Amino acid sequence: MNSHHGLPLHGTTRLLQRALGFSALGFSALLLHGCGGGAAGGAAGGSNTMQINEASNGFGLLLPHRVHKPTPAGTPGVEIVAIRTYADLVNNAKPANPVLAPTQWPTTAILPTGTAGNHYIYANFNAPIDIASVLDASATAQASSNLSGSISVEAVDPLTGSVTTLPGRAFIGGRTYAGAPVGGLLELQQWVGLAGSAPVALTVGSGLPGLGFPGTESTTAFPDAAKLVGPSSFVFVADQDNNLLTHETFPVGQQIRMRITGGVRSTGGKLLAEPGLASSTVGADTVGPEVAQSPPPFNVAVITPGNGDVNVDPQTSVRIQFSEPIQPFSLGSLDNGKPPTPSSAVAITFGPTTSLVNLPFSLRPPSVYDLSTWEFLPSFGFPGAGPVSAQCGAFNKVTVTVNSQKFLDLSGRTNSLGPTTFFTTGQGQGLINAPVAPDAIYIGRFGSKPGIS
Numbered sequence: 291m292n293s294h295h296g297l298p299l300h301g302t303t304r305l306l307q308r309a310l311g312f313s314a315l316g317f318s319a320l321l322l323h324g325c326g327g328g329a330a331g332g333a334a335g336g337s338n339t340m341q342i343n344e345a346s347n348g349f350g351l352l353l354p355h356r357v358h359k360p361t362p363a364g365t366p367g368v369e370i371v372a373i374r375t376y377a378d379l380v381n382n383a384k385p386a387n388p389v390l391a392p393t394q395w396p397t398t399a400i401l402p403t404g405t406a407g408n409h410y411i412y413a414n415f416n417a418p419i420d421i422a423s424v425l426d427a428s429a430t431a432q433a434s435s436n437l438s439g440s441i442s443v444e445a446v447d448p449l450t451g452s453v454t455t456l457p458g459r460a461f462i463g464g465r466t467y468a469g470a471p472v473g474g475l476l477e478l479q480q481w482v483g484l485a486g487s488a489p490v491a492l493t494v495g496s497g498l499p500g501l502g503f504p505g506t507e508s509t510t511a512f513p514d515a516a517k518l519v520g521p522s523s524f525v526f527v528a529d530q531d532n533n534l535l536t537h538e539t540f541p542v543g544q545q546i547r548m549r550i551t552g553g554v555r556s557t558g559g560k561l562l563a564e565p566g567l568a569s570s571t572v573g574a575d576t577v578g579p580e581v582a583q584s585p586p587p588f589n590v591a592v593i594t595p596g597n598g599d600v601n602v603d604p605q606t607s608v609r610i611q612f613s614e615p616i617q618p619f620s621l622g623s624l625d626n627g628k629p630p631t632p633s634s635a636v637a638i639t640f641g642p643t644t645s646l647v648n649l650p651f652s653l654r655p656p657s658v659y660d661l662s663t664w665e666f667l668p669s670f671g672f673p674g675a676g677p678v679s680a681q682c683g684a685f686n687k688v689t690v691t692v693n694s695q696k697f698l699d700l701s702g703r704t705n706s707l708g709p710t711t712f713f714t715t716g717q718g719q720g721l722i723n724a725p726v727a728p729d730a731i732y733i734g735r736f737g738s739k740p741g742i743s
Contacts, residue, residue, distance in 0.1 A: 339563035340556045342659050343522075345413040345548060348402040348504065348513070350393025352548075352568035353413070353659050355615065355700075360387040373658050380626050385619045389661065391701040392570040392615075395546070399537035401504055402513055409528040409540045410504050411443060411548050411568065412514075417556035418521040421462050421478065424554060429471035435460050435526070436467045436476070440553030443526045445544040448613035449706065451583030456540065457530040461503070463521035464489070468499065484519045487511040502534025503527060521557075542572045545614050550659075566659030569614045579699035580707050581692055582611040582662075593690055596711035604674040604715045608638060608651075608666040608690055612697075615661035618653060620698040625652040625667055635696035638666065640673060640688045649688075661700075675717045686715045 345353035355373045358366035364384040371382050373389070383389055401407035426438040435443070435458050445454045459466055464482035481500030483492050488511055491500035504527065505512030517523050526548065528538040540546045547569035554562040571577055582592040592611040595602045618624055622633035630652040638649045650669040655661055673685040694708035 338560060340554065340560040341416045341563055342550065342566050343414045343416055345411070345550070345566065345568035346514070347393065347395050347409070347411050347568075347570060349395060352392050352411075352570055353566050355658070355661060356390045357382045358387055358390070360384050376654065376658055379618070379655075379658050380624050383618055383624070388617050388619070389615075389700055391575070392568075394570050394575060395540060395572045397539070397542060397573040399539045403505075403508070403510070405508060406537050407504055407507065408502060408534060408537050409572070410525060411546075412518060412523055412525040413441070413548065413550055413566070413568065414517050414520075414523045415554070415556070415562075416522070417558060417560055419462050419524060420555045420557050420559075421465070424462060424524060425460060425467055425478075427467050427475045427478065429474055429476055431467075432476075438553070440551050441524055441526075442549045443547075444549070445541050445546055446613050447544055448577060448580035448582075451586055451589045453585065454544075456526075456528070456546070459527045459529040459532075459534060461518075461525040461527070462523070464492075464500070464503075464519045468494075482506060482519055484515060485509075487515050489515050489519050500534065502529075502537070540572050543576065545569055545571060545577050547614065547662075564657035564659050566657065567615065567662045569662070575699070575701040575703060577614075577699075578703045578706055579616055579697065580613045580705050581709050582613050591692070591709035591711055593692075593709070593711050595713040596690060597713075598711075599713040601675075601716035602672075602688075602713045604672040604686075606672065606715075607668065609656075610636070610664055610666065610690075610692070612662045612664075615700050616664065617698040617700055617702075618655075618661070618664075620696065621664060622651060622653050622666070625654040630669060635693055636666065637691045637693070638668065638688065639691070640685055642684045672715050674715050688713055688715065 342353055344351055356370050359369040359371050359382055361367045364386050366387045373379050395409050424441050426436050434455055437460055443456045445456055465478050465480050467476040468479050469477040479494050480492055482503045483490050489503055489505040491498040491506040505515055518525050528540055530538055547567055550566040552562050552565050584590040590597055594609045621635050623630035630650050639646045641647045651666045654665050656663055672688055675686045689712045691710045692708050695704050697705055
């Protein structure tokens, strides 16, 4: 740790506390600014960007997340607000007014109209999608539904950390990669069109391979038909046997999620402003939330920094990724300019085991379209390692502890696991004690001639 005029700060802790009456936490906050600084975070969009309009499973919206407009008492009001900005989240989500739960798929292979059909999920954007940014024409990419990776559809077992890519057929504007490969590449074929307000399977070669796309097996109007077939929509239809007429469901008992990354771009070259995660279950939600894990057999908690990282910037924040969207106030206080309240779900600590400092923090998601990832913003910086001549010792080892049975998903289910990880900080900025009032730092002296410096 750094020092004032050659005196190690941690050596004067007890003296200052006795002389000036600081509390342990208050003094630590003052002291640790010498080894690091505060942190702030947040996602920013722009006018020249691509945006997510909505994501849905056909039975209800998955994105944007929604919340009741609160009453003056902070309880749910009548109006429902779409959370499209961080201000929407801060102004409307309250401890007694949580973010609304997503709508589940039914357990049977039916469509929103109640007729038989395949399960599907879609994302609609504010601009036409550059197909090359989402779909892969390679014949070898058929094993991953010809997805390039900028959008993925997967099933997650949060307890084991197992993530399975779901088999299906991916469409943009009713087009998909299919047919016999030429030079290792598949043809982009138009399988589905629009007739009035109903999707219709188009003739490709001598068949109708698009028959089985949502709404194509009926001539009646279909909800969101224009969106599903439009150039601004990505549609993923469950399809394990490469035959859309065999009606299929997504798997039961796992979290089904569609991850939308910044790799998605528009035909005009606009980049996606904020990534998103649309998530729900098939049938009643019996899947509890957990901290995300790296794939087996390692199963390392996805907490950054962590897993023994060294020389971390003392001004860092901590990012934790979860298996699904998390209810904000079950983790802690949102970053709203007010002092955060203590969290029972996550503890960020440092210092000797006999006198741990529990660091206060506030929360902010990097994107309000993805409530499965949260930034934990320290109220003050972590202690730095300091020069060799004045080591902080245990002070620059930071432990992140997630407690079991404490945080909630949007359906109100709690976590089972409680992972712990740690990292150590590098050298931070030093403190300069320039004795010029009113910014002087006074130190009490005790002994035969007590006084103040």
